[in-house]
Amino acid sequence: xxxxxxxxxxxxxxxxxxxGLVSASGAFNRIPAIKLTARQQRERVDRKDKTGSRTFVxxxxxxxxxxxxxxxxxxxxxxxxxxxxxxxPLFQACMGLPxxxxxxxxxxxxxxxxxxxxxxxxxxxxxQGVAYGSELRFVTAIVNxxxxxxxxxxxxxxxxxxxxxxxxxxxxxxxxxxVTILDCWSPTSAVQRFIYxxxxxxxxxxxxxxxxEFQFAGAACxxxxxxxxxxxxxxxxAFPAEPSSSGFEYSIVPGHLGEVxxxxxxxxxxxxxxxxxxxxxxxxxxxxEFGAALARGICPGIRNVTVNFxxxxxxxxxxxxxxxxxxxxxxxxxxxxxxxxxxxxxGVYLKNVMLETPEFDDSQxxxxxxxxxxxxxxxxxxxxxxxxx
Numbered sequence: 001x002x003x004x005x006x007x008x009x010x011x012x013x014x015x016x017x018x019x020g021l022v023s024a025s026g027a028f029n030r031i032p033a034i035k036l037t038a039r040q041q042r043e044r045v046d047r048k049d050k051t052g053s054r055t056f057v058x059x060x061x062x063x064x065x066x067x068x069x070x071x072x073x074x075x076x077x078x079x080x081x082x083x084x085x086x087x088x089p090l091f092q093a094c095m096g097l098p099x100x101x102x103x104x105x106x107x108x109x110x111x112x113x114x115x116x117x118x119x120x121x122x123x124x125x126x127x128q129g130v131a132y133g134s135e136l137r138f139v140t141a142i143v144n145x146x147x148x149x150x151x152x153x154x155x156x157x158x159x160x161x162x163x164x165x166x167x168x169x170x171x172x173x174x175x176x177x178x179v180t181i182l183d184c185w186s187p188t189s190a191v192q193r194f195i196y197x198x199x200x201x202x203x204x205x206x207x208x209x210x211x212x213e214f215q216f217a218g219a220a221c222x223x224x225x226x227x228x229x230x231x232x233x234x235x236x237x238a239f240p241a242e243p244s245s246s247g248f249e250y251s252i253v254p255g256h257l258g259e260v261x262x263x264x265x266x267x268x269x270x271x272x273x274x275x276x277x278x279x280x281x282x283x284x285x286x287x288x289e290f291g292a293a294l295a296r297g298i299c300p301g302i303r304n305v306t307v308n309f310x311x312x313x314x315x316x317x318x319x320x321x322x323x324x325x326x327x328x329x330x331x332x333x334x335x336x337x338x339x340x341x342x343x344x345x346x347g348v349y350l351k352n353v354m355l356e357t358p359e360f361d362d363s364q365x366x367x368x369x370x371x372x373x374x375x376x377x378x379x380x381x382x383x384x385x386x387x388x389x
Contacts, residue, residue: 004190008186008187008190010030010242012030012242012243012245013031013089013181014180015093015177015179016177016178016196019178019221019296019298021235022194022196022235022236023180025180025240025243027244027248030086030248032073032074032250033071033072033074034073034213036069036070036071037069037070038067038069038183038195038220039067040066042064043063043064043066047060062293063293064293064294065222065294067219067222067223068217068218068219068220069195069217069219070215070216071090071216072213072215073087073090073214073216074212074213074253075211075214075252075339076344077250077343077344078343078344078388078389081166081168081343084099084168085099085168085388088170088388089177090179090200090203090214091386092170093176093179093218094176094279095170095171095172095173095279095384095386096171096176096381097171098170099168099169099170100128100168100170100171101167102129102130102166102167103166104163104164104166105118105122105130105163106119106161106163106164107119108146108160110159110160114150114151114152115148115150116148116150116158118146118147118148121146122146122148124139124142124148125142126141126142127169127385128169128387129167129169129347129385129386129387130148130167131166132156132158132165133154133155133156134342136337136345136347136387136389137152137335139151151261151333151335151349151351152261152266152268167388167389168388169385169386169387170386171381172303172381172382172383172385174300175300176199176283176298176300178196178198178199179198180194180196180197180198181196181198183195184242191225191227192242193223193224193225193226194224194225195220196220196221196222196233196234197220197221197295198218199218199283199285200216200283201217202217202279203215204278204279205336205346205348206255206275206276207258208255208256208274208275209255209256211254211255212253212254212255212346218283219284219295220295221285222234224239226239253339253344253346255338257341258337258338259335259336260335261334261335262334262335263318263322263325263332264321264325264330264332264333266333267321269318271312272311273310273312274309275336276307277307277348277350278307279304279384280305281300281303282300282301282304283300284299285297285298285299286298286299305350305375306373306375306376307334307350307353308370308373309371310361310368311369312366312367312369313368313369322369323369325355326355329354331352331353331354332352332353332354333349333350334348334349334350334353334376335347335349343389345389346388347385348384348385348386349384349386349387350376351376351382352377354374354377355374356373358371
């Protein structure tokens with residue numbers, strides 16, 4: 001009898017159509033996860049009855065279950081662009097709307113540096129990501145049915161007749177979906193699990209690490225496993241089988257490759273040393289209602305999107321403009337592009353961020369500015385957009 005190797009682990013994530021009802025996973029739902037932590041604790045209520053001794057006689061059975069989940073996955077290449085990225089269900093569960101896919105569009109003309117006109121109606125919306133070559137940009141305004149304004153110029157200006165790439169954009173919505181995580185192990189005799197009714201409360205993206213990682217945390221309805229599964233859990237009559245996922249090949253994107261655009265009139269910065277974007281849904285589950293031992297739904301609160309970043313100070317106008325924007329509380333846009341190769345791109349766009357006055361860090365040989373807890377704001381569900389290309 002051998003130990004179970006922690007490397008013999010495979011994860012699949014599928015979007016649920018109704019809260020707590022398991023959706024079937026396919027091979028395309030597999031993600032290159034690093035770690036999954038599921039903690040389950042039953043509510044323990046102290047008894048007040050007189051037992052006649054100082055001995056603990058046990059908790060009353062049937063307390064409510066509370067399940068928390070954390071999962072981390074590497075950013076990988078988007079090989080099959082006929083489907084959304086494999087970790088797409090996690091982003092939709094965190095943000096709300098399904099992926100808006102931008103198919104190849106042919107450019108008819110470029111006005112200035114930030115306005116693109118297409119030969120046919122584009123069907124895009126503000127906040128949607130567009131890809132060209134090895135870069136991602138975001139739509140800031142719809143000029144007309146065939147023309148858009150983007151947040152920053154492409155490094156190589158598209159020529160007339162050029163084709164845009166394919167992109168998938170996740171945007172915010174008031175309501176949130178849940179996902180099922182299938183946790184599979186080898187050998188098959190090991191305990192297999194699925195976690196259902198997973199609601200994503202927090203998403204964190206980090207820039208300038210060894211590799212790009214997406215970190216998700218939240219709460220779930222319940223955890224089921226092969227040793228204790230009962231028909232009816234997650235709406236299933238039998239424990240789900242692992243999808244056939246032979247030939248799971250992917251590339252991991254180095255965490256230092258990409259671009260950053262900052263400012264009210266965005267400029268590209270080459271002095272960024274670190275950045276973290278956090279989306280917090282202030283989420284609670286409907287888990288305190290009479291007649292239910294498990295959660296019945298998701299209840300999001302006020303969304304909180306923040307960005308922390310550090311960069312070297314330079315005596316140029318664009319760096320000083322960031323300091324002035326922080327002091328004057330002027331709206332500032334932030335765009336991060338992770339990766340620099342088509343099919344391996346992720347873009348994060350916050351159109352309206354209130355910068356906090358930076359801290360001066362002189363602990364190293366070159367001075368850095370650290371902007372902390374800079375909160376994004378918007379009008380209605382438009383604080384942040386995340387796109388893949």
